[in-house]
Each structure stands twice: as structure tokens, then as C-alpha cells.
Amino acid sequence: MQQATQTGKEIFSLINTIDAISxxxxxxDVAAFFTHPQYSKLLSLPVVEEGRPVGMISRYRFMDIYLKRYARELHGKRPIRKxxxxxxxxxxxDQPLAVAARHVLANMQFPLTEDFIVTQGGRYLGVGFVMDLLHAMEQQMRANTMELEQANSQLKSSQLALVQSEKMASLGQMVAGIAHEIxxxxxxxxxxxxxxxxxxxxxxxxxAGYEALVDDLLDEQATEAQIAAQMQQIAERRADVNVxxxxxxxxxxxxxxxxxxAQISELVLNLKNFSRMDAAATEAVNLNECIESAxxxxxxxxxDRVEVIKELGDIPKISCAPSQLNQVFLNLFTNAAQAMEGLGKLHIKTWSSESAVHISVADNGKGIPEEILTRIFDPFFTTKPVGEGTGLGLAxxxxxxxxxGGEIHVDSRVGEGTCFHIKLPVVTSILMHQPAASEAAT
Amino acid sequence: MSKPTLLLIDDEERILRSLRMLFFSGYKVHMTTDPQEAIRILREERVHVIVSDQRMPLMQGSELLSLAREASPATMRILLTGYSDLDASIASVNEGEVFRYLMKPWDAEEVKKVVAEAAAIAEASFAVQMHTDISVDTASARSRVLIMDHDESTARTVHETLGDRCEIIWASDAQHAMEELAKQDVSVVVSDLMLGETNVGYILKTIKQLNPQTQCIVVTSFNDTSRLIELINQAQITRFLPKPVSKNLLARNLESMLERFHAVRNQPALQNRQAVAPISDPKEKIQAGNFLGMLGRLRARMGA
Known part of the structure; x- marks a missing residue:
């Protein structure tokens, strides 16, 4: 219904209320009408009988007939019907604009000699100009394009928001844990x-009691009884609490x-280190430090239940966004912990090859079934219950x-565990930081 | 009376040392990081109060407290935790049946007060046999069950389970519940946390102040840990069942809570075991005050 009234409005704005001719x-008479100012803009005159349009007479056709020799004399009194x-x-x-435009475009003749008639329930309402219709159509398309652009940018920002919410979700979990820890x-x-x-x-x-006693003892005027009372008081206090x-x-x-x-300070420092850098800031970092931080x-x-085995090799610093890599490692570690029911082992290894730094994170958890292994990096893919995982962590x-500029691979066996292998280039990463390095490399 | 015995369990020894010092003068204090050791102590000695951490590597606190319930039912159970997670708090109600759920960091004076209260209650219940044979004439006074839940399935289960033995009232709003409570106390309350737009937390808290014998079962889809903890401490709800709740589970808990009601009624010394902490939320305090006031007037009018 909403749609119908909306589209009805679109056509309605195109109507020129013109008195139709019989x-x-x-x-x-028709010749006189064509020269009348009311009809001056019209290509053609609507012909209506009993409220219903029966045809159109165009200027073009009318001239064709009426300007012929003796036409006035021959046909002047005849009705236009013929x-x-x-x-x-x-x-x-109530046709949608697009449908109307399509219909008009498909049926109009060239050169353009006629306008179109607008009807409601088959009854004559007025005349519309083809150019107006096309113009309206163009405007609508422009609006549609804008809408599309808007939708596109909205999608982009909601994707950003989703990424952010994944960050917040894992952060929330973390904060709850750290709150306990603190x-x-x-x-x-x-x-x-x-x-x-x-x-x-x-x-x-x-x-105060002792001092009073000492005062009494030093006071020559103090009586034995006074001193005894003071001592009694002290004795009582001593019996009360063993200071x-x-x-x-x-x-x-x-x-x-x-x-x-000291523990609280360390935790706070960790938190600070973890979130210190802007998401985009890059610096030369030893990934072993990121791993320790995560x-x-x-x-x-x-x-509580995961034994962490670290084999952190001697690896060169790489230029990267440390807070982002912290997030990567934390994500892998918590996933691993969640995959292990009961006690488990988390094996973290780093080493370097000629031009790359390698990190492997292996657990002995329940593993990932082969049929979903290819999908784990897909956005929104999650095996966790609704509300627990966003499905964005690995994405x-x-x-x-x-x-x-790196790669991440996964290897998993159900019942045995999962291993993620990350390879990050040393040189390329530095390149994005120091353009001059390419000269040094040659 | 000799000094009451206190048993402290935490995986962090510094917590234990600190707490021991707090109770140094008034109590005989045992402390351990090992849950098995804790159970052994409970079996060998009369312990008034056990205070346990929740998150420990060998065993969760709620599980330990549930074992403690078997080993020494008269011992009062308190959870002291820095981690409020929903599962833990649900387990502490349903399995641990804790007297108080306290948060770290704690207020020294408050903890002292709570432990002292618990110790006195435990002392009184040592004299009473905890597991009395419940072949008592449950028919002597017809038990009343109050339902505060718009969910029809809850009402149906209550009817099917206890319909032959109890008077069942299905209150549609707070006013209705109040009128029924004015007539007579109820044995068991089965309630959601929201009744339409009304948060019924204050009603549950008031009911328990009114009659400590009443047993409260909460069935709800609301999962708010801090509200649950409040209900443990201030309404001493005895069961928390997240919706959707299976018919069997609800039926089983209805039976056991009705049994509990009769046990407590026959042994009034036990009713203090479910003594409630004062209402902390200022708005709820006013609501509860109004509710009690109106209830009092209603009762007076009915009595007249």
C-alpha cells in the first residue's frame, strides 16, 4: 500500500490538467484549440468520451491533414473522431514510475509527436509530457545511485563496527579475567x-599504658597503689591481645x-603495554615480546589448566603494528585454551628463516574437523554457541x-590438536617503513 | 561457648593468611589451598563456617561447597570470589546452597559480621538433626505455592506436580501476589524475575523477610550475575533455573523445596540458616517497605 501511494505520487506530479476535447x-474547432494558449505546450490533444480517453490528435498529424489544399473546406465541419x-x-x-517510463519508451514514436494520457481506473485525469517523465526517471535513478552509495558506505562502516565489536568482545572477556586477577x-x-x-x-x-607506668615510676609522689593499678591495667591489656x-x-x-x-602494578602495566600503540602505528618489534605480552x-x-611451553628463538625485529599482532596472538592463545577440555599443553615456537620470521602455536585440544577447516578464517564462521563468539576472531x-604481507596456515587433527603457523616477512615489512632499504638491498 | 571453628579455602595463600589474621582472636581457624584437605577437616571436626574461593585450579568453589554440604550439612557455606560469572553463581545457589556470596575485594567489617552471624546460626543448628525423616504429616496444613510467572508452562508444571497436595496460586501481578500473601504465608514461591513490566526482586526479598521458611525457586531467562548475587544474599533463593527449564527439572526441584519447607517448619532452629542480608538497593528498599506496609494493613483488615 505504502508503495502504491508513493508511486501514485510520482505520476501525479507529472499530470497537467488539460480539458480534453470531445x-x-x-x-x-480543433484548429482553434491548437492556437489557444492553454494548449500551447501540448504536442497533442487528448480526446475523451464519457470520461474515458479514446485517442490523441497530434499537431503533426493535424497539420498534415489540415494544411492540404481544400482541407478546410472538405473536412472543416467533420468530427475529429475519424x-x-x-x-x-x-x-x-498508480503505476510505478519505472514501469510507466518503460511502457512509454517502448511504445512512443519517432519523431516524438504525442504526449501521454494519465488515467485512474481507466478514466481520464490529464496529460503528461514524455520529457518530464524521462526527467523524473533520471532523477529517481540518481537518487537510487545515491542510496546505493549510502548503503555501501553503511556496509563499510558496519563492517568496521563488527571488527570493533569482536575486539570489544575479546576485550570484555579479558577484562573480566583481569578484574579477577586484580x-x-x-x-x-x-x-x-x-x-x-x-x-x-x-x-x-x-x-600509652606503658608510658603512664614509666611516668608513675619516675614520679616520686606516686603511691604504690597507683603503680599497682597501672600495672594491673597493662596486664589486662596484655591478656587481651598478644601484641x-x-x-x-x-x-x-x-x-x-x-x-x-607489585602484582597489581604488573597487571596494569601489561594492560597498558598491550593497548599502548595506535592500531596503525608501526615500529620495529621483536615478536617474542608480543607473545610474552599476549x-x-x-x-x-x-x-589454571594449560601448560605453556615456549621455544622462542633468536629472531630479528620486524616492522609491524605490535598492538595488532598482540591481538593475533591473544586470539590464537584463547582459542587454543578453549579447544582444550581439562588440562592441556600450548606449544609456542618462534624461529627465523632467510627473509621471514615464523611463529607456530600448537595445542593438544580437540582439533578441527576437516570439513570446517577451510572455513575457519571466514568471517562469521563460528562453532561457539550464539552470543559467545562473533565468528570474527580468526577472520x-x-x-x-x-x-x-604474511601468511597464516592451519594444520589440525581431530582428537590430537591444532597448529597455526604464521610467517611474516622481515624485509617487506621494513620496506613499508623505510623506503631507502631497497637501495641497501641491491 | 568455645571459639567457633572457621575453615578457609583459597588457592592464593596470601588471601588465607590475611583472612586468618582477621579472625585471629575470635575463632579457631583452619586454612588450606587443597579442597580434599578441606573435606577431610570437615569430616573430622565440627566446623561452623566454611569460606571458599570460587576459581581454583583443582576444584571450583561451588563444587567444594556442595561436597561440604554432604560432609557436614550444618556447616554454613560462604563463597568469597573476585570473579562473578553466571555459571559459578548459579552453581553456588543450586549445588553449593551458599549462605552468602561475597565479592573480593571485601570489606573487612562486613565479612567479620557475616561470618559471626553464620557461626551463631551454625552453632544453633548443630543441636538439631539436619536430615529429619520427612514422613511428617505434610497434610496437616495444606501447603500453598505461589507462582509469579506469566509463562503458562511454568504454571502447568506446578499444577501437574503439586496440584493434588497444595493450594496453587497463579499471581498475575504484584497486587494480586500481595493479596494472596496477606491471606496466608506461602510454602514455595516459583517466580520469574520480571512479571510483565515489574521487577519482582523486591517481592522475593520481602517474602523471605516475612517468613524465612518460604522456599524461593527462580525460573528466568534473565542472565544478570550481579542481580543473581543480590538475590542469593538478600532473598536466599534456593534454586535458580534458567529458562527454558525442563519440566522434569522443575518438578524435581518443586518436590525437594516443598520437602525443605516442611523440614524447616518442623525444626524452627533451621530457619535462620536462610536468614537474609538487608536489601542494598535504595529503590528496592522503599518498594519493599511499601509492600510490607500495605501487606500489614491488608492483614489487619482481614483479621478484623
């Missing part, structure tokens, strides 16, 4: 400080607290490696 009009084109171009009001030391540090505060007050009042023992314990708690604070961040996912990984 088929019984004489040629003489001379009209009985099959005029008809357009229904909450543990924060828990005992805070508690220890609270205990220390209480102990401090007890020690304070204890010292020596408490202080001894507190010493340990202080050490624990410092340890906890392991630190992913520790919460791994630590983004793939994209990042490609952007760095």
Missing part, C-alpha cells in the same frame, strides 16, 4: 591494611601486601597477517 469536435490516433500512450496513476591481590592488600589499622590502635593504647604475636604476623602481612601491590594478558584464561587474525 471526439465530436470539428476540425475547425482522424485521431485510437491507441494513445496511456499511463495509470581483585585477588586487592582483596588481601585491603584486608591487611584494615587489620594493620586496628593493630596500630591497639599498639598505640598499649604504649608481640600480632606484630609478628603483621610483618608477614606487610610483605604479602607489597607483593600484592601470554601475560591471556594468563587468566590459560593459567581478523587472517586480515592482520595479510596486511603485514
Amino acid at each position: 471526439p465530436d469536435c470539428s476540425l475547425e 482522424f485521431i490516433n485510437g491507441k494513445p500512450l496511456l499511463v495509470e496513476l 581483585n585477588t591481590p586487592l582483596g588481601y592488600v585491603q584486608n591487611n591494611v584494615a587489620i594493620g589499622q586496628e593493630l596500630f590502635q591497639q599498639v598505640q593504647s598499649m604504649i 608481640q604475636e600480632m606484630l609478628g604476623e603483621m610483618q608477614g602481612l606487610m610483605e604479602d601486601s607489597l607483593y600484592g601491590i 601470554l601475560n594478558i591471556g594468563r587468566t584464561v590459560l593459567k 581478523i587474525t587472517h586480515q592482520i597477517i595479510q596486511k603485514h
Whole structure:
């Protein structure tokens, strides 16, 4: 319905309300009409009988007849009915613009001698100009193109948003893990400080007691009874709390607290390092550092049950976006952890060949079935339940490696485990950073 | 009374040392990083309160607490965790049946208060036999079950399971629930967290304040961990079943919660085991206050 009224409007705007002529009009009258200002713009006059269009008479045809010798005398009084084109171009009001245009284009004659008639339910409404119709059509197409362009740019930005949301999803998981990691030391540090505060007050009042006793002892005026009372008070306090023992314990708690604070600082530093660089910034980085950084961040996912075996070789620095590669490694590590039910082993290896740096990440998890192995890098492909994985993790990984001019391959056996192998070029990556290097290479 | 015994389990020794110091003077404190050791202690000694971490490499805290429930049912169970994940909190209700779910970092005074409360409750329930034979005459007073859920399948399952033994009320809104509660306390509540537009958390909390014997089963598709933790502490819900819930599971839990209700009713000393913490949300506090006030007036009018 919406569509129909919308298209009805399109045709409606093309209508020129013109008084139609009757088929019984004489040629003489029609000649007068053609010179009338009301009809001056028209190529042809609509002929309507009982509200329904029966034909068109064009200027071209009319002249052809009427300018012949004796035509006025011969035909002047005759009705126009005999001379009209009985099959005029008809357009229904609620036709879509495109359909109307197609119909008109297919049936119009060259040279253009007639306008078209707009009808509603077969009844005459007015006359439309072909040029107007084509013009409207062109405008619509331009609008369509713009819409397409808009849709295209929207798609592009929603893809960006998706990539971002994948980042946020993995970040969210990570943050929850790190929050736990921080909450543990924060828990005992805070508690220890609270205990220390209480102990401090007890020690304070204890010292006050001792000082009062010393004062009494030094005071020649003090009586035996006074001193005895003071001593009694101290004895009671001592029976109440064993300050020596408490202080001894507190010493340990202080050490624990410092340890906890160091741990929190380390976690915060890791987080900072991890997200420090802009996504696009490139710098010369040793990938072993990225791997360590990702392991630190992913520790919460791994630590409980995954044994990490590192064989990090002596590899040259490569120019890359470290935060992106951090993301790649973290993604591979967490995937591996998720693939391992119960205890598992994560084997991380780096080495270099002539012009490339290699990284392999292998787990002994459940493996990837062969039929889906080719699809794991596809965007939105996921085996996780709805809402848990975006299906973008490996797609983004793939994209990042490609952007760095590298390759990523996977090898997997069900029940045995999965190994990802990444190869990143040393030279090409440097090239994008230092154009002058090509000269040095020759 | 001699000092109550406290058992602390965490995989981080520094947490244990810190907590031990907090309870140094008033308690006999055992601590371990090993869940098996914890179970052994529970079997050999009368432990008033067990405080466990959730995320540990050898065993999840909720699982340990569920084992503790078997080994020493009278011991009060508290979870102390820095990791709020939904599965863990659901397990801590359904399996661990925890008295409190506390978060790290904790407030020293609050933890002290909660443990002291738990220790006193445990002391009282040691005197009572926990597993009483429930052949008691459940018919003496007809039990009432209140359903607060627009989901018809929930109501149907309740009817099919307990229809022959209980009076079943299906409340369509908060007002209706209140009118029914005004008439008489209920034995078991089966509730979603949302009733139409109303968040019924405050009603559950109020019901439990009104009558600690009432057992609350929550069936819901809402998965909000922090709200669940609030309901554990402030409404002592006894079961949390995520929707869609299978008929059998709901039926089984209805039976056991009805049984629990009778057990608690026959042993009033046990009802404090489900004592609730004060409502923390200021808006809910007002809602609960209004609800209680109106309920009181309704009851007075009915009694008159």
C-alpha cells in the first residue's frame, strides 16, 4: 500500500490538467484549440468520451491533414473522431514510475509527436509530457545511485563496527579475567591494611599504658597503689591481645601486601603495554615480546589448566603494528585454551628463516574437523554457541597477517590438536617503513 | 561457648593468611589451598563456617561447597570470589546452597559480621538433626505455592506436580501476589524475575523477610550475575533455573523445596540458616517497605 501511494505520487506530479476535447469536435474547432494558449505546450490533444480517453490528435498529424489544399473546406465541419490516433500512450496513476517510463519508451514514436494520457481506473485525469517523465526517471535513478552509495558506505562502516565489536568482545572477556586477577591481590592488600589499622590502635593504647607506668615510676609522689593499678591495667591489656604475636604476623602481612601491590602494578602495566600503540602505528618489534605480552594478558584464561611451553628463538625485529599482532596472538592463545577440555599443553615456537620470521602455536585440544577447516578464517564462521563468539576472531587474525604481507596456515587433527603457523616477512615489512632499504638491498 | 571453628579455602595463600589474621582472636581457624584437605577437616571436626574461593585450579568453589554440604550439612557455606560469572553463581545457589556470596575485594567489617552471624546460626543448628525423616504429616496444613510467572508452562508444571497436595496460586501481578500473601504465608514461591513490566526482586526479598521458611525457586531467562548475587544474599533463593527449564527439572526441584519447607517448619532452629542480608538497593528498599506496609494493613483488615 505504502508503495502504491508513493508511486501514485510520482505520476501525479507529472499530470497537467488539460480539458480534453470531445471526439465530436470539428476540425475547425480543433484548429482553434491548437492556437489557444492553454494548449500551447501540448504536442497533442487528448480526446475523451464519457470520461474515458479514446485517442490523441497530434499537431503533426493535424497539420498534415489540415494544411492540404481544400482541407478546410472538405473536412472543416467533420468530427475529429475519424482522424485521431485510437491507441494513445496511456499511463495509470498508480503505476510505478519505472514501469510507466518503460511502457512509454517502448511504445512512443519517432519523431516524438504525442504526449501521454494519465488515467485512474481507466478514466481520464490529464496529460503528461514524455520529457518530464524521462526527467523524473533520471532523477529517481540518481537518487537510487545515491542510496546505493549510502548503503555501501553503511556496509563499510558496519563492517568496521563488527571488527570493533569482536575486539570489544575479546576485550570484555579479558577484562573480566583481569578484574579477577586484580581483585585477588586487592582483596588481601585491603584486608591487611584494615587489620594493620586496628593493630596500630591497639599498639598505640598499649604504649600509652606503658608510658603512664614509666611516668608513675619516675614520679616520686606516686603511691604504690597507683603503680599497682597501672600495672594491673597493662596486664589486662596484655591478656587481651598478644601484641608481640600480632606484630609478628603483621610483618608477614606487610610483605604479602607489597607483593600484592607489585602484582597489581604488573597487571596494569601489561594492560597498558598491550593497548599502548595506535592500531596503525608501526615500529620495529621483536615478536617474542608480543607473545610474552599476549601470554601475560591471556594468563587468566590459560593459567589454571594449560601448560605453556615456549621455544622462542633468536629472531630479528620486524616492522609491524605490535598492538595488532598482540591481538593475533591473544586470539590464537584463547582459542587454543578453549579447544582444550581439562588440562592441556600450548606449544609456542618462534624461529627465523632467510627473509621471514615464523611463529607456530600448537595445542593438544580437540582439533578441527576437516570439513570446517577451510572455513575457519571466514568471517562469521563460528562453532561457539550464539552470543559467545562473533565468528570474527580468526577472520581478523587472517586480515592482520595479510596486511603485514604474511601468511597464516592451519594444520589440525581431530582428537590430537591444532597448529597455526604464521610467517611474516622481515624485509617487506621494513620496506613499508623505510623506503631507502631497497637501495641497501641491491 | 568455645571459639567457633572457621575453615578457609583459597588457592592464593596470601588471601588465607590475611583472612586468618582477621579472625585471629575470635575463632579457631583452619586454612588450606587443597579442597580434599578441606573435606577431610570437615569430616573430622565440627566446623561452623566454611569460606571458599570460587576459581581454583583443582576444584571450583561451588563444587567444594556442595561436597561440604554432604560432609557436614550444618556447616554454613560462604563463597568469597573476585570473579562473578553466571555459571559459578548459579552453581553456588543450586549445588553449593551458599549462605552468602561475597565479592573480593571485601570489606573487612562486613565479612567479620557475616561470618559471626553464620557461626551463631551454625552453632544453633548443630543441636538439631539436619536430615529429619520427612514422613511428617505434610497434610496437616495444606501447603500453598505461589507462582509469579506469566509463562503458562511454568504454571502447568506446578499444577501437574503439586496440584493434588497444595493450594496453587497463579499471581498475575504484584497486587494480586500481595493479596494472596496477606491471606496466608506461602510454602514455595516459583517466580520469574520480571512479571510483565515489574521487577519482582523486591517481592522475593520481602517474602523471605516475612517468613524465612518460604522456599524461593527462580525460573528466568534473565542472565544478570550481579542481580543473581543480590538475590542469593538478600532473598536466599534456593534454586535458580534458567529458562527454558525442563519440566522434569522443575518438578524435581518443586518436590525437594516443598520437602525443605516442611523440614524447616518442623525444626524452627533451621530457619535462620536462610536468614537474609538487608536489601542494598535504595529503590528496592522503599518498594519493599511499601509492600510490607500495605501487606500489614491488608492483614489487619482481614483479621478484623
